[in-house]
Amino acid sequence: MQATFEARLATLGVTLPDAPAPAANYVPYVIAGDLVHVSGQVAMVDGKFITGKLGADMDVAAGAAAARACAISLLAQVKAACGGDLDRLVRVVKLTGFVNSTPDFGDQPRVINGASDFLVEALGDAGRHARSAVSAAALPFGVAVEIEGIFEIR
Template sequence: MTGKIEARLAELGITLPAAPAPAANYVPFVQSGQQLFVSGQISNSAEGLIKGKLGADMDVEEGALAARFCGLALIAQARAALGDLDRVKRVVKLVGFVNSTAEFIDQPKVVNGCSDLMVEVFGEAGRHARSAVSAASLPLGVAVEIEAIFEIE
């Protein structure tokens, strides 16, 4: 039987990617009590890494799409950790890092790409606290990296 969240993903036409393997000396997620901490997921699509700098060679819409891909990877990591996305009680917090110029001020609009996805998938339980900050550069030159904390059952 398919769970509620898996059914919602299918209804939205969303196929999750495989949970990405860590690129260095860390684990992709850690469960501590009723919280699941998911390591930062970088902007990566089926076509490869989404690289760029907001305010230089990427616009807000491209950045928001990159952030959405980060969100898909976060959900994929949660599924890998929990086995069943229905165990997610709430998206507690997202921390988004946006590779951007010093003049770029729309980091929140970029990270909305991930925030909107969480609400689409988890409904009211997807509403979360959040930080959206600028970074002078990100690993591998990607446009966005986002980490998450989930409350779980």
């Protein structure tokens, strides 16, 4: 019998938090057919923002940890969209990662690998996805990373 996604997360020591509430005038996700489009999730741990600017006061490893935190919030939103049943998730389709970075910083892909690597580790082949990783001059609340995603559900 195949382990559930939440059981796989538990083996990694991860319990999904409640899905974060929107910080402005938008919804956290939209379901269109069999796709869930999740709004950008900012880097947070235990309700506190992970702030910093890559290339100035934050290194790639810390940025990747922030991206991992974003991926956990993305999965929490997918779980909420699926009525609390994460096993309705079929696959991660696409991530778009924004990295708060200096103009000369070029390791955005390595930062967003923190999310990508985590999703593959937690979800197996269902976690493999298309992706963009781009620089941003600034992000809301001074966070280091923000990631939005598209997910296929059943």
